[in-house]
Amino acid sequence: MKARSGVYAESRARIRLFAHPGRSGNFWRRYAQAYLFMSPAVVLVAAISLYPIAYAAYLSLFRTRYLERLAFVGLGNYQRLYLDSAFWQNLSHSLLYVFGSLLLVLPFGLIVAILLNQPVGGRGLLRALIILPWVISQTIIALLWSWLLNPDFGPAIYLLQQFGSAKLTLLSDVRTALPTLIGVNVWGSYPMATVLLLAALQTIPQELKDAARVDGTSRWQHFVHITFPFVQPTLLVATILLTLLYFNMVTLVLILTGGGPVGATEVLSLRAFKEGFDFWRIGFAASLGMVIFLFNILFSLLYIRLLRQESLQ
Amino acid sequence: MKRNLFVYVLLICTAVVAVVPVLWGLTTALKPKSEVVTYPPQWVPAHPTLRNFGVVLRETSMPRYFANSLLIGVGTVLMTLAVAAHAGYALARLRFPGKSVLAFGILATAMIPGISILVPLYALASKVKLYDGYTILILVSTAWQVPTVMWLLKGFFETVPRELDESALIDGCTRWSAFYRVILPLARPGMAAAALLAFVFVWNDFLIAFTLTVSDSRRVIAVGLYQYISQYGIEWGELMAAVILALLPVLIMFWALQRHFISGLTAGAMKG
Numbered sequence: 359m360k361a362r363s364g365v366y367a368e369s370r371a372r373i374r375l376f377a378h379p380g381r382s383g384n385f386w387r388r389y390a391q392a393y394l395f396m397s398p399a400v401v402l403v404a405a406i407s408l409y410p411i412a413y414a415a416y417l418s419l420f421r422t423r424y425l426e427r428l429a430f431v432g433l434g435n436y437q438r439l440y441l442d443s444a445f446w447q448n449l450s451h452s453l454l455y456v457f458g459s460l461l462l463v464l465p466f467g468l469i470v471a472i473l474l475n476q477p478v479g480g481r482g483l484l485r486a487l488i489i490l491p492w493v494i495s496q497t498i499i500a501l502l503w504s505w506l507l508n509p510d511f512g513p514a515i516y517l518l519q520q521f522g523s524a525k526l527t528l529l530s531d532v533r534t535a536l537p538t539l540i541g542v543n544v545w546g547s548y549p550m551a552t553v554l555l556l557a558a559l560q561t562i563p564q565e566l567k568d569a570a571r572v573d574g575t576s577r578w579q580h581f582v583h584i585t586f587p588f589v590q591p592t593l594l595v596a597t598i599l600l601t602l603l604y605f606n607m608v609t610l611v612l613i614l615t616g617g618g619p620v621g622a623t624e625v626l627s628l629r630a631f632k633e634g635f636d637f638w639r640i641g642f643a644a645s646l647g648m649v650i651f652l653f654n655i656l657f658s659l660l661y662i663r664l665l666r667q668e669s670l671q
Numbered sequence: 672m673k674r675n676l677f678v679y680v681l682l683i684c685t686a687v688v689a690v691v692p693v694l695w696g697l698t699t700a701l702k703p704k705s706e707v708v709t710y711p712p713q714w715v716p717a718h719p720t721l722r723n724f725g726v727v728l729r730e731t732s733m734p735r736y737f738a739n740s741l742l743i744g745v746g747t748v749l750m751t752l753a754v755a756a757h758a759g760y761a762l763a764r765l766r767f768p769g770k771s772v773l774a775f776g777i778l779a780t781a782m783i784p785g786i787s788i789l790v791p792l793y794a795l796a797s798k799v800k801l802y803d804g805y806t807i808l809i810l811v812s813t814a815w816q817v818p819t820v821m822w823l824l825k826g827f828f829e830t831v832p833r834e835l836d837e838s839a840l841i842d843g844c845t846r847w848s849a850f851y852r853v854i855l856p857l858a859r860p861g862m863a864a865a866a867l868l869a870f871v872f873v874w875n876d877f878l879i880a881f882t883l884t885v886s887d888s889r890r891v892i893a894v895g896l897y898q899y900i901s902q903y904g905i906e907w908g909e910l911m912a913a914v915i916l917a918l919l920p921v922l923i924m925f926w927a928l929q930r931h932f933i934s935g936l937t938a939g940a941m942k943g
Contacts, residue, residue, distance in 0.1 A: 389768065391846055395761035396773055398754040399817050406814030407780035410788035410795060417791065425794050470685055476678045486926060487686040490693070493925045494918065495875030497893040501900060501914050502692045505699065505907055513695060513712040545692070553933055606784040609877045613897055627786045634790040635882055647787035654784050 411651065418645035424638055435645035444621065445629070445646075451536065452626040456604040458540045459547070463600060464593065466544070467551025472585065474552070475559040485556075492549035499546040500613035504529070507538065529615055532622045539615060539623050546610065547603065551596045558592035559585070591668060598661040602654055626650060693918070700724065700912040707908045723912035732887060733913050736895035739805075743880075743891060744873040746809040751816045751869040752862060758817070759824030760850055764836060781818035789882050796883050803884045808891075811883065812873050820865045827861025828854060864931040871921055892917045 418435050420427040439445045474485050491499070506514045509527040518526055528538040562584065570580055608631045611617065617624035617632065624632075627650060634643035695714075699707055700723050702716040727733050761767070762774050792811060793802070801807040831854055839849040855862070877893035884890065890898070896917065899910055 392761045392765040392767035392770075395757040395765070399758035399777055399821060400773060402754060402810070402814045402817055403777050403780040406792070406811055407783050407788065410791035411783050413791040413794070414787055417794075425797065470682075473678055473682050473685070476675075478675055478678055478682075484682045484686055486929060488682070488689050490689050490922075490925075493871060493875075493921050494693075495877070495893060495921075497875070497877045497896055498914055498918060501896060501910065502696050504900070505911065506692055506695055508907075511708055511710055511712055511907075513714075516711050545688070549689075557933070602782075602784070606786050608786055609893075613877075613900065627784075630786050631789070631878075634793075640790055640794070643790050647784075647790060650784055651787040654782060654787075658782060 414644045414647050414651075417641050418648050420641045422639065422641035425640060427641070431641075435642050436649075438642065439645060439649065444624075445626075447621065448624055448626045448629045451622075451624060452605060454536060455540060455543070455607075455625050456601055458537070459543050459604050460597060460600060462540070462544045463548045463551050464597065467548045467596070468555050468589065468593070470548065470552045471555035471559055471589075472581075474556055489549035489553055491546050492553065494546065496546065496607070496609035497613055499542065500610050503542045503545075504614055530619050532619055535615060535619055535622045539611065542614060543604065543607075543610060547600060550603075551600065554592055554596045554599075555589050558589045562588045591665065594661060594665050594668065598658065601657050601661070605653060605657065606650065626653075696911040696914050699907055700915050702908055704906070704908060723908040724916065726909050727913045727916060731909075731913070732890070733892075733895060733916070735888070736890050736892045737916075739889060740874055740891040740893075743805055743808050743812065744870045746805065747812040747816065747873045748866045748869045750809060750813045751820050752865060754813065755817050755820040755865065756824055756855065756858075756862070758821045760828055760854065762821070762825045763828035764833075764854075765846075778818050778822060781815075785815065785878060789878065793882055803886055803889055805889065807883050808873075808880055808889075811879050812869070812876065815879075816869045816872060820869065823865055823868075824858065824861050827858045831857045860931065863928070867924060867928060867931050871924070874917075874921055 417427070419430060419432060421429045421431045421434065470488060474481060474488065494502075506512050507528050509515055509530070515526050515528070526534070528534045566584060567580075570584055575583070606627050607625070608627050611623060611625055611628045612631065615623040617628050626646065630643055630646035630650060633639045633646055698714060698716055701719045701721070702713075703718055703720050703722065706713060706716055706718065758777070762770065796802040796807045801810075835853055835857070836849050839853045840846070844852065875893065876891070877897065880891040880894050881897070884894075896910070896913060899905070899913065
């Protein structure tokens with residue numbers, strides 16, 4: 359064993375010599391390969407993510423007609439947003455959508471993960487079925503649910519009627535549209551929380567669980583003192599990922615409600631999409647895009663701070 | 672025992688909630704027209720038929736849309752793997768100035784929301800005459816996947832023992848051939864997870880395709896389905912048949928390769 363590691367140490371030293379031929383070696387020759395390996399990724403994200411976000415910032419400062427920049431207006435588009443009452447409504451819909459969904463998805467996702475972590479037979483099959491909605495696209499989620507919730511022939515409506523409610527048009531009633539949309543979103547996204555949390559639960563050492571059992575802890579104590587501390591960081595990561603997913607979501611809302619009825623489900627991201635690709639107010643849409651971007655940064659920083667605080671404790 | 676039963680009941684209830692919307696779509700697809708529009712709704716088709724599937728496959732452009740999605744998916748997978756594997760390898764193994772700036776710079780672009788850059792991408796695509804083509808869809812999908820896939824592969828390369836590169840180098844391999852012949856084959860599970868991630872992203876994508884293409888010949892599945900529902904007078908039976916057909920490849924991949932899916936997700940990928 360010792361001889362082997364001796365050989366490795368020697369060979370490592372030789373490679374180091376080989377890979378770094380002295381300080382005098384030409385910089386580019388020394389690092390050319392590394393930069394060559396990095397360059398396609400760098401070029402691609404620079405051209406297709408960085409340049410467009412910079413261009414969006416630039417476009418947001420102009421009054422436009424289609425793609426033509428008519429006049430530099432400074433922060434005029436943002437001022438228009440600030441004065442636009444619909445914008446504030448969009449924002450409040452977005453926040454309701456994000457936090458309403460989180461409030462349901464996180465506890466539900468955690469409970470399902472804990473259940474799936476119990477040693478019961480047939481767990482693999484149940485897991486496969488339970489996390490199924492995860493791979494279904496937002497387009498298809500919207501189509502499946504608009505058929506389930508169809509006011510004339512949908513079984514969801516039929517079911518509700520059995521419980522004595524009047525015939526419901528959940529998605530076309532101003533009061534119920536947003537909660538219904540949140541419900542559909544919960545169905546489509548809880549598996550993500552479950553999968554992440556399940557992975558965290560599986561890192562809890564068996565000895566710890568055994569020790570707790572020997573000590574005779576109640577199930578609630580077990581949850582508070584063992585399970586929860588173990589999943590807490592993952593819970594926070596899931597919160598970040600889901601917040602950003604919900605806040606930036608367009609497809610599900612566009613296809614399920616299109617923002618209606620009378621704007622009741624028009625979230626900020628959908629508004630940005632419509633301003634851009636329905637009304638072609640490019641500069642204005644760009645300013646909405648920038649606001650969304652800033653919110654993303656804000657959410658991330660907030661959560662990262664929480665995460666850091668936690669790891670310091 | 673009693674506790675197990677309780678767990679079972681809850682798990683089965685959840686599974687039912689997860690599966691029922693898909694099953695409802697499936698039974699609808701199997702019903703003749705007259706049974707689709709009945710109230711109260713019938714769960715089991717009285718006269719099951721494959722007619723809806725036949726109509727979708729023979730009388731609509733859906734097969735064309737499937738082929739488009741497949742083409743763009745395969746193109747994106749190949750390009751994403753090629754681009755991300757090289758970058759991931761450089762990050763896992765090579766030392767060079769500016770490494771952490773590049774690594775975190777690339778990773779940070781995953782935080783740029785898709786909706787914020789669609790308008791500029793549209794403008795850019797029009798300017799460089801790539802609008803309404805396969806190329807732009809592959810490029811954008813790839814660029815959005817590369818940061819997370821690069822990170823995922825970096826992790827996989829780091830699990831390959833360094834001694835393997837080194838003995839390959841001693842045996843006279845160049846860095847290039849050490850990478851292609853020794854490391855890449857060993858990172859196959861990571862590559863598979865990354866490929867799945869990228870393919871499902873494209874197969875499920877609506878936004879990129881909807882905003883960057885316009886002609887029917889370039890249309891992908893998600894946009895085709897959307898076009899269908901925005902028409903007047905939806906034939907739900909046919910639409911659900913198309914939905915089930917669009918769902919099938921992803922479901923089969925998911926059930927066959929669940930492990931890869933999960934390792935892909937825990938690397939945390941999402942955008943759109």
